[in-house]
Amino acid sequence: MKVNLNRNLLDHKGQEAVELVDGKERKKSLRDMISEALYATGMNAQLGMDMAKKLRAYKMLQQIINNRGVLDIETDDATLLKEICAEFFTAGVYGQIYDLIEKGGKE
Numbered sequence: 001m002k003v004n005l006n007r008n009l010l011d012h013k014g015q016e017a018v019e020l021v022d023g024k025e026r027k028k029s030l031r032d033m034i035s036e037a038l039y040a041t042g043m044n045a046q047l048g049m050d051m052a053k054k055l056r057a058y059k060m061l062q063q064i065i066n067n068r069g070v071l072d073i074e075t076d077d078a079t080l081l082k083e084i085c086a087e088f089f090t091a092g093v094y095g096q097i098y099d100l101i102e103k104g105g106k107e
Contacts, residue, residue: 001078001104005031006069012092030097031069034081035061037088044087056080 009017009028017028041057042049056077063071073081078101085097 001073001075003071003073003078003101003104004069005034005064005071005100007031007096007100009033009093010096030100031064033089033093034085034097035064037084038064038081040088041084053080057084 007030009030011017018025019028020026038057038061042054057080060071060073060077060081063073071077071081082098082101086094089097
C-alpha cells in the first residue's frame with residue numbers, strides 16, 4: 001500500500017501545529033516526525049528492538065527520503081511503523097499517524 005506522509009500535524013484544537021525554526025514559525029510535518037522516529041528506532045534498550053526491525057525501519061526511512069514522503073509498504077511494515085510510532089509519540093500524534101497509515105494516506 002502507498003502511504004503519503006506529506007501532511008501537517010494537528011494540535012489538540014485541530015489546528016496545524018507550528019514550531020519555531022531559526023526564529024520563524026514553520027508547520028510541523030508528519031513526514032519529518034515519522035522520519036525522526038524511524039531514525040531513532042532502537043534507542044530504548046528496554047524494548048529490545050532486534051536487528052531485523054531496525055533494518056526495516058532504516059529502509060522505510062530511506063524510502064521516505066528518496067520518494068519525497070511517500071511510502072510503499074506491506075502490512076508487516078505498516079505494523080512495525082505503528083509500533084515504532086506508538087512508542088515514540090504521544091497519543092495525539094500517534095493517532096494521526098495511525099489514521100494516515102490505515103487510510104493509506106488518502107483524504
